[in-house]
Each structure stands twice: as C-alpha cells, then as structure tokens.
C-alpha cells in the first residue's frame with residue numbers, strides 16, 4: 476500500500492463535506508503563529524512564498540490517488556501551515572483542476588494576498604477560504620502573532636482588492652477567542668473591514684481543538700451569539716462529523732498519518748477504529764501513550780491526539 480507524502484484524507488470538513496487535503500508546504504511553515512493554532516506553535520515563521528516541492532511530484536501522487544476511486548467532495552489545498560507560501564501555487568491549482576472535476580479549494584490566512592502572484596494563483600481556485608480574526612493591528616499581533624514583516628493594513632487591503640477581482644466563491648472565516656476579539660468594539664471593527672470585502676459566506680469558528688497556547692479559551696455562549704449577530708455569520712462551533720479515512724492498512728499507523736495533519740479527539744479515533752472493525756482498540760490507545768511522537772492533549776474534558 477502506498478503512503479502519500481502530499482495527500483491526506485479525505486477528512487470530514489465542517490464546511491465542505493469530504494475534503495481531500497493537498498499539502499504543498501513543509502510542516503508548520505506559516506506567516507502567523509496564531510495563539511489558537513491546532514498544529515501548535517509555528518516552527519518556520521515566514522514572510523513570503525518560496526519553492527518547497529516540485530509541483531509535478533504532487534500531481535503525480537494525485538494521479539495515483541485518483542486511481543483508487545475513493546469518494547471525495549472537494550480537493551483542498553491546505554497544508555500544515557499556510558499553503559499560499561508555496562511559490563508554485565498557480566501551477567498546482569491548475570494542475571489539480573486538469574485532473575479532477577471536483578472543486579479545488581484553498582484555505583488561507585490571507586496574508587500572502589499582498590503578492591500579485593498569490594492573488595493570481597488563487598483566482599484559479601473554485602473556493603478560497605481566507606481568515607480574518609482582527610479588526611486592528613494590536614489585536615492582529617496578539618491573536619495571529621504574524622511575522623514582523625507582515626503589516627495588518629496591507630493584509631486587509633489586499634483581501635479587499637482580491638475579493639473584488641475574484642470570480643469564485645469566497646468564504647471568510649473568523650475565529651472568536653475569549654478575551655482576544657470577542658468584545659463588542661473588536662467585533663464592530665472586524666465588521667467594518669468585512670463591509671469592504673465582497674464575500675459569499677462568513678463562518679464563525681471557536682477554538683474547539685487544543686490550541687497552541689494553553690490560555691486560549693472559547694468565548695462564552697453570549698459572546699458567541701453577539702459575534703454571530705454583529706458579524707452576520709454562521710457558526711461552525713461543533714466538531715467535524717462524518718468519517719475519517721486512511722488508505723494505510725495498519726490501524727495505528729493510519730491514525731498517526733491522519734493526526735500528522737489533523738488532530739483527532741478520542742471519540743473521532745474510536746469511531747475511526749470502529750469503521751475499520753478494529754479488534755484491539757485498547758492496545759492502540761496504549762500505544763499512543765508510549766509513542767514519543769504523539770502528544771496527548773487534555774482539552775474540553777477529553778483527550779486529543781496530535782503529532783509533536
């Protein structure tokens with residue numbers, strides 16, 4: 476059985492159904508190191524796109540994957556970090572679109588929209604999902620902790636510009652974090668920027684998975700309701716539903732491969748093992764505790780597993 480380097484999933488996505496992930500960057504390379512990041516702290520805090528991998532190698536894997544005929548709803552360029560840091564993004568998106576009729580989506584923090592090259596690349600995607608968590612520079616620095624060369628006004632101006640040029644679906648996302656951006660004033664400032672953006676949907680998220688920093692918490696229900704009202708968005712405040720999938724035969728290795736890209740909580744691991752008719756569930760949970768690569772994080776009263 477072939478193990479993929481750039482492809483993972485499909486993973487149930489709260490917004491897009493069964494999403495096949497394509498990672499065009501090295502692990503934990505990002506322009507931000509968000510306090511709520513589910514991957515932990517960013518290891519490679521970058522300021523501009525660079526070449527990571529050969530596009531042809533990624534497309535070769537995708538061709539192989541398609542031969543397996545596994546159901547998926549969307550192909551998502553996502554990575555473990557910021558995928559628009561990949562210098563060859565346009566070539567990749569066009570290459571993927573030539574190989575499948577499924578929509579190609581890109582999840583981004585939006586910071587690289589300041590580059591013409593990145594805006595041009597993203598225009599080739601069917602769905603672009605940028606995030607906007609702050610309405611001012613101070614909160615931006617507190618919550619997203621960007622690379623020092625990244626300027627808040629430049630990023631929001633680039634987002635507005637892109638939104639007016641782009642013809643595909645633009646789905647915004649705002650992560651609401653207790654004490655960071657959930658005050659009425661902060662929400663109104665975010666709304667002010669959103670008023671200038673031409674988008675199709677706005678999702679409101681909360682840190683449902685273990686965050687990079689232990690002091691990060693979900694907002695209260697009242698604050699979340701207020702955020703939904705002021706921002707005029709849709710809440711996706713619940714864990715993914717649906718089934719995870721892996722091609723890897725060994726149950727333990729399959730989970731390790733999934734959590735290298737997407738942390739799983741205890742219940743997600745259990746239902747994944749049940750779907751594979753696994754007979755030694757307890758043994759696998761024991762192995763998690765012994766494996767030095769795996770971090771078990773206690774969050775919201777249950778264990779979540781992710782790679783260190």
Ligand code: SF4
Pocket residue numbers: 505506507508509511512513514517555556557584
């Ligand atoms: S949440 Fe996204 S933008 Fe923020 S550090 Fe993690 S990968 Fe980067």
